[in-house]
Amino acid sequence: ILNVEQSPQSLHVQEGDSTNFTCSFPSSNFYALHWYRWETAKSPEALFVMTLNGDEKKKGRISATLNTKEGYSYLYIKGSQPEDSATYLCASLSNDYKLSFGAGTTVTVRA
């Protein structure tokens, strides 16, 4: 993998359902993996920063895991709420200080 890739590009979730999506990144020169939430008309907001293989982070109903050996991270949303509607960006920080972003997964939660 040469670039950061996210899938799916978009998804629709019923309120109360759980969902997850994927970020793939180059495992060479890896330093850290960032997740950001970007709501419409706002700035991207940092959710998680993870560095170690096997890391798991949690913030409320949102959690993330990291596999640095195979170069992927999952983000999970449990019991989706309308306020979870946003674009979720992942970004890989290499050890030469470049933070490279994926194109994002846009989540729409239907009430």
Add this chain to the structure above:
Amino acid sequence: DAGVTQSPTHLIKTRGQQVTLRCSPKSGHDTVSWYQQALGQGPQFIFQYYEEEERQRGNFPDRFSGHQFPNYSSELNVNALLLGDSALYLCASSRGSGASYGYTFGSGTRLTVV
């Protein structure tokens, strides 16, 4: 505590002109990174400034240049504007590499080149 401030918020320029975008980082942050986001794409890394020097650069032509001032604020300059430079330009600040706490982003400057 003010976050990252970018100005202007919107800008319309003519092809061939030059533009300067400005960014004030979050208090306590010493590193500023600039990103370009075109429609349907993720933010693309332009360059990063630390200690008033360009520390890293993405795949952007020399028409894109920048500066960081002693108070850590930064400018992005784009010369000889092309229609393809129309995009949202995001500034992000961090403490050092951002490996521990991530980046703090501004709301962006929407540049339209006509």
